[in-house]
Amino acid sequence: MHVRIKEVKTLSDDWYLLKKTTFDYRRRDGSWQTMSRETYDRGHGAVILLYNLARRTVVLVRQFRFPAFGYGGTHDGYLIEAPAGLLDAASPEERIRAEVAEETGFHVQHVRRVFDAFMSPGSVTERLHFFVAEYDASQRGGAGGGVAAEGEDIEVLELDIDAALAMVADGRIEDGKTIMLLQHARLSLFGAPAAP
Template sequence: MHVRIRDVTTLSDDWYLLKKTTFDYRRRDGSWQTMSRETYDRGHGAVILLYNLARRTVVLVRQFRFPAFGYGGRHDGYLIEAPAGLLDAASPEERIRAEVAEETGFHVEHVQRIFDAFMSPGSVTERLHFFVAEYEATHRIDGGGGVAAEGEDIEVLELGIDTALAMIADGRIEDGKTIMLLQHAALHLFPRR
């Protein structure tokens, strides 16, 4: 055992769960150090990149994110992202199929899990399951846009992979999970010209 929990205090249980934990941590030299950390538990999630090899395109979404907007007033709050959502007790595969349909209007049957990652392990417990799936125009069942009752107002974007990668370089795409998926696509999915 390298951790002994001393105390756990709930600081907030409104939108998600924010706790403060005091614990003893055994250092590499064998000594114990008492620490205190706040952790934000919002559950685990899944994210997907839809791609079309023949057309060299990807499907992303654009939506308002209040924490980005609140960043010192220097951002309009609109982020371009890969479709994503919390698992809500579903399997990652089930949830990402439902999420991509809600957000983009595309129905994809086969999804490929490529890796899992903790996105902000210094304070957030969330672990994301990353997926990719090929899409065709015939897979579009409606216009997407998200679930209005959940506050979603989502614009669907179909971009060339080269354009999407350029948008990372020039700062138009700033979302970490999306950058990871686009870089994976550039390295493993789209053949170099």
């Protein structure tokens, strides 16, 4: 036992749950140190990269993110991302199939989990489940765009994998989960860039 919880205070329970916890932590040398940390609990999530090997394409989405916009007024708030969402009591596989249909219009049945990651473990409790799935045009049953009642206004992008990686390099793609999946795609799915 290396942690003893002393006190937990709820600071906010509006959009999600923000808590301040005071605890004792046993250091590697055996001594105990009292610490205090704020944690933001928004639940766990899932993210997916749709890819087409024959066409060397991936499907991403573009949407407005207020925290990116609000950061110093230097960003327009629009981010290019892989489709993602919170689990909301569903399994990661169930939720990501529903989320990708809502956001992109593609209905994929066979999704493959590639890894899990804590995205900001210094303050956010979220653990993200990363998936990939092959797609083709026959699987597109709608326009996507997200759920308007949830404030979603999503543009669907189909990009060449090399163009998407170039967008990471030049800063047009700045979303961490998307960068991770695109790098996975380069290393494990597509291989070297296409010949000119």
